Amino acid sequence: MTNGKLPNLRIPGPVPLPDDVLEIVGSQMINHRGPEYADMLDRMTANLRTVFMTTNDVYFITASGTGAMETAVVNTISPGDKVLAISVGVFGERFREIAEAYGADVTKLEFELGHAADPEKVRETLKGMDDCKAVLFTHNESSTGVANPLEELCKVIHEESDALILVDAVSSAGGMAIAVDAWGIDVVATASQKSWIAPPGIAMVTFSKKAWEAYERSTTPKYYYDIQQYEDYLKIGQPPFTPCLPAMYAIEKSLESMVAEGIETVFERHHAVAEHTRDGARSLGLELLPDEKYASNTVTAIKLPDDIDGKEFLSRVRTEFNVILGGGQKSLTGKIFRIGHMGWVETAHIDEALEAAGRTLRVMRG
């Protein structure tokens, strides 16, 4: 990211885009009801299924990631439905708030910030619940840099219930493996500006047969996020509503690149750069926020020493080194900083960010 004066943007999304993607983002508009769009949508649908290792339906929706989470909720849950909402941070809370906003009867299960969800605690909670209709949680909690053990959680949920599994994978999908069919996930929600190397604007969801059965029963009011509209229009190669073309163009390219590279290789690459980031943070004498066993492969959350003013730290790194780091959110404000490493990222980007952080800490401590 040393092209000219542009900063090294290392927040956990929007991710920086390489020049060839930016050129595609700036392509001319096309008719979203014409044959060119239909061809693009067809290829994207097939490739997105490949990345999610699924034969389930997949849809592209013009919205932020929160829109994908809302799509998961309003299409499968009815007011009064018993729902288990597992949270390990800000985004897990948001998913729960959406379910609450739409009238679900929510049982909360929260874990300490920096920790992952414990599958055995999930098992206990489900044993104590009667007729749980859905379990919802965040795969990769970008606010704490924790990746929940998705496969294990799905296994336990299936063992203990018939509940739908709704997963916020906004900040993991495309960078970490999500085997939708093998793990039995009913809805996965993600968004373009994360590992997909695209600008914000498009939300994506997978939708299982069991999710469709829940849809048929759902009495939650909906229109823009009504998944039936997306399905009806997909059959004629169109979106129900005018789609965010710049993000669609970029996702199309990314999906092609990911499938060509091989998705296992993409996930391994994310793992390697995450390890490099964690090693680098430790070599600066810093401590990671998350339990290392569950440290995320797309974002690293690093504790700030107690004597450092977090706001000043971020501001100095930005103005003196042209590196944009993520701060802490809500109760973690000023206590951590975060380095995003999803999508297009090279070790040089990380080294530059870590060096900026290290030098700033040394200067601030005198």
Added chain:
Amino acid sequence: MTNGKLPNLRIPGPVPLPDDVLEIVGSQMINHRGPEYADMLDRMTANLRTVFMTTNDVYFITASGTGAMETAVVNTISPGDKVLAISVGVFGERFREIAEAYGADVTKLEFELGHAADPEKVRETLKGMDDCKAVLFTHNESSTGVANPLEELCKVIHEESDALILVDAVSSAGGMAIAVDAWGIDVVATASQKSWIAPPGIAMVTFSKKAWEAYERSTTPKYYYDIQQYEDYLKIGQPPFTPCLPAMYAIEKSLESMVAEGIETVFERHHAVAEHTRDGARSLGLELLPDEKYASNTVTAIKLPDDIDGKEFLSRVRTEFNVILGGGQKSLTGKIFRIGHMGWVETAHIDEALEAAGRTLRVMRG
């Protein structure tokens, strides 16, 4: 639009973008929680108010135009509220469907396709309604090329009721005058890919004090479109959810250009190119669909002669002349074609489109 092999895209949105805007659309991502975004949002908010001639709140939401319409409904209407939905075509129907989806008690008032809403019929209907909470309608019905008499409609509604006025101005705002304060409009909904010379991805709404009072009473469930979240974050110069940056960048530029040019001049320019389009259609011996008094300044709907196969016509114009025209929607499919002339448009674009249409018709008729 003769730059290389790119088609002359003359659908009523997404509008084609000039090269300097495409370059801005393809700009690098920025931190949407940083100072650069806050400055941009601040300028855009001020300029959008200028275009809408209002001191009301205005918000930018990552969604299609239908998302803006849903925002208008879910924030102001409660289930069971009596609502008058006026429709002159597909988009008026959509607005009504959204209100119905969220449980409003809807009274329908429909006008024949090609005709505008008659203010006196609206008056009569309101006189017969008790406690109408909101009147909703489309300003510019792009499916029929009809612009409803917005000022007159608002006047009648205010004379006969205390109802909120919710206006779908997706395809008119930015190209046709909407004096939000003078005409007393509570919510205006629009979207980036129309007269705003930007790609799809951002919905925009204005929100009045009276709309806020309705918000306080509203029991409709909502989260992504909950306007309070946009207000809370606007105070700290941020969006609640990751915004569609490419569309924001383009709207920022367009708003600056519009304010610099003078909004009256922008509207006059749209009127002139619309007149040019209508004259051109007539000189081909074709008839306009709309009552000419209410013909839209952003899209012209032209009747196809009875002996012409509309699908073949559009396909020939596209493949033989590289001109993309809009077709008819729903019951008008095959019966009309539409030429978009909003945003960046020159008479040469229109002449090329009309010539393609004229030559195709001559060939098809032998």
